[in-house]
Amino acid sequence: MTANIHTNKTRTVLKRPRITEKAAILSEGGMYTFEVAPNATKTEIMAAVKKAYKVTPVSVNIMKSIRKNITRRGRAGVKVTSKKAVVHVKKGDKIEFI
Secondary structure (H helix, E strand, C coil): CHHHHHHHHHHHHEEEECCCHHHHHHHCCCEEEEEECCCCCHHHHHHHHHHHHCCCEEEEEEEEECCEEEEECCEEEEECCEEEEEEEECCCCCCCCC
């Protein structure tokens, strides 16, 4: 029963990997980027990555983009708030995104 709770927690902490050109360049150096839950902490992210991808995270950096008002084609809108994490893994470990 606790394993099922842990699996749900892992899914709620890590939303999805961020697959961008910059993220691909960082992954060559052992750094992987993920979109994470807004209330996720560094220790929760490290535990979720370890459980989901079976690698050893060394450190985590977190960046938060704030909500912004934008205008597109003459209409007002809002750019949503998001939080991303850059996870540094132990040398020799690798994460494969399929």
